[in-house]
Amino acid sequence: MKKISYSQISLFNECPQHWKLRYVDKIAVFESNIHLIFGTSMHETLQTYLDVMYNDSIKNADKLNLEKMLKDKLIEQFKLAEQQDGKPPCTKEDLNEFYQDGVDIIDFFKKKRNEYFSKRGYKLIGCEVPIGVNLQKNLKMVGYIDVVILDEVHNIIKIYDIKTSTRGWNKWMKKDENKTQQLLLYKQFYSKQYNHPIDKIEVEYFIVKRKLFENAMFPQKRVQKFSPASGTVSMNKVAKKLNNFMDVAFNDVGEYTPDRLKPTPSKKACRFCEFNKTEYCDRGM
DSSP: OEEEOHHHHHHHHHOHHHHIIIIISOOOOOOOOHHHHHHHHHHHHHHHHHHHHHHTOHHHHHHSOHHHHHHHHHHHHHHHHHHHHSSOSSOHHHHHHHHHHHHHHHHHHHHHHHHHOOOTTEEEEEEEEEEEEEOSTTEEEEEEEEEEEEETTTTEEEEEEEEEESSOOOHHHHHOHHHHTHHHHHHHHHHHHHTOOGGGEEEEEEEEESOOOTTOSSOOOSEEEEOOOOSHHHHHHHHHHHHHHHHHHBOTTSOBOGGGOOOOOOHHHHHTOTTTTBTTBOOOO
C-alpha cells in the first residue's frame, strides 16, 4: 500500500513531473534551509506550551523557558541539516537573527495567549494528531495535524495548522488553494477516522510572523489567524483535486503511471523547483 500526503497532492497540482522526480524516481536534490529549521523549531516550542497548558496548568506553562527551548531546537535542527546535507544550512548570523525573531514571537504569544487559546471549556485532543485513512487503488492518505482542540460546550473540533511567515499572509496567499486546501482534506479525513460530524469541525491557520512592517500607521500583531472557506463547495473542490491526482498518477492497483506525468511549466512552479534547468528538466520558465 502506497502512502500519499497533502504535500504530494499540492506538488502534483503544480507540476506532475516535479512530483514524479521527487516521489517516483526518488531523486533527492533538496536541501534544508533556515526557514524550514525555524518552522520546525517554532512548531515544537508552541506545541509544548499548549500541551502543558491544557494537560497541566496555565501557571506551569507560563513557567516554561520557551526562549531556551527554541534556541536548543534551532541548534538541534541546524546540526541535523548540516549532517544530512554535508554543509551548514545557513550562516550563524542568520540562525541568530531568526532566533531573535522567535523570541519576539514568543513574547507576544505569552502576553496575548488568551486571545487565541482559552482553557475553560476546551480540551486538547493532541498535537501532531495522526491521519491515516485507506483510499481506493490501494492508497493511504497520511498526515499529522499540528493541534486539535475540542470545544466541549458545543462539541466542535478545532483543527489548527501552525505556519511561520516573514510578514504574514497577504490576500494572494489566502487565495492560493495549494496553501489553504490542506486543512480541508484534514477536516474530511479527521471526521472519517475519528467519527466526528464533519459539520462540527472547524479549521484555522495560526500564522506567526517573524517581522513587522516598519513605520506602520496601524497596530501590528505577531499572530495572524485565517480560516479558509470549508463548506460543501470548497470541500468538493479539494476532493476533486485528490481524485484527479489518484486517477492520473496511479493505475487501478496503485502502481505508478510515469508515462502520464508530464511537466506543466509556470513561473510560479518553476521559480522554486530544484530541478529547474537541470539534466532532469529543461522546460523551466
